[in-house]
Amino acid sequence: MKADMLRVLIADDQDLFRGGFAMILNAHDDITVVGEAADGAEAIAKAVELEPDLVLMDIRMPGVDGVEATAEVCRRTTAKVLVLTMYDVDEYVYEALRAGASGFLLKDVRRDDLVRAVRQVAGGESLLAPSITRRLIADLVGRGRARPGLSRRLAELTEREVDTLRQLAKGRSNAEIAAELVVSEHTVKTHVSNVLTKLGLRDRAQAVVFAYESGLVVPGDA
Incomplete structure (x- = not known):
């Protein structure tokens, strides 16, 4: 195995999804699926054991769901978590983001977008999907989920x-923030x-x- 190979763990209670995602990812020379888990408890255990770079985490699973599993994986490992959902506005996704997930994907994601997302998140970036993620958060905050004490x-x-945080919240890249604030990208970083x-x-x-x-x-x- 290459030293710089991206190691991925797939957690989903449906064999079809696990197998499909594994087939897509394993077809790329820089990615390897090191394990699969059928529920959140198994995902936590395997994340600790296998030390993947990234966990593809189904958000809705029986027993320990994806939210609780995300929180534990983020607490106990350095793995990034990318959650999977059937719905683009899903309160479980919001809770997973709060628990430490680096972004989310719809389960009907195109294969090229899946591979790109895995590389992006494993590389240290967040998969914000700006418009959809901000809409999700804005919708839930608008329904009384704001926490003004954080201010x-x-x-x-x-x-x-x-100013930088405000720009981040709008889903802007480092280059876009640099242009908006008239500073270098290094300064933005x-x-x-x-x-x-x-x-x-x-x-x-x-x-x-x-x-x-x-x-x-x-x-x-x-």
């Missing part, structure tokens, strides 16, 4: 870091790192959730 933590950030560290966030996906829940960005912001 006090914004005081830990500099003005420029707050520094600001993003500072935001995540100061707020204790795992990655950009959690930054989006925080920005909405704290009220920094409100539903409808462009």
Whole structure:
């Protein structure tokens, strides 16, 4: 196995989905599926045992569901979690993002998009799918899920870091943020790192959730 091979664990209670995703991913020279799990409990155990770079996690499974499993995998390993769902607006997805997931995909994802997402998330980026993820979060925050008390933590950030967080919440890339704030991409990377560290966030996906829940960005912001 190549040293830089991306190691993936697939957790889904349906054999068909596990087998299909494994076949697609294993067809690529830089990706290998190191294991499969049929429920959340097995996903946690295998993530600890196999130390994958990424876990493809079905959000709705019997027993230990994908939300609880995501939280445990993120707490006990360094693996990234990419959750799978049948629905583009699913409260379970929102909870998984809060638990540490780096993004989500619909189960009917095209094979090229699946492979691209695995590489992107395993490489340290978040799969925000900006419009759909922000719509999900905005919808749930709009239904009373906001946590205004979080706004006090914004005081830990500099003005420029707050601006960066606001741009992150709008799904913008480092290059787009750099252009908007008229700074270098290197400076943006520094600001993003500072935001995540100061707020204790795992990655950009959690930054989006925080920005909405704290009220920094409100539903409808462009």
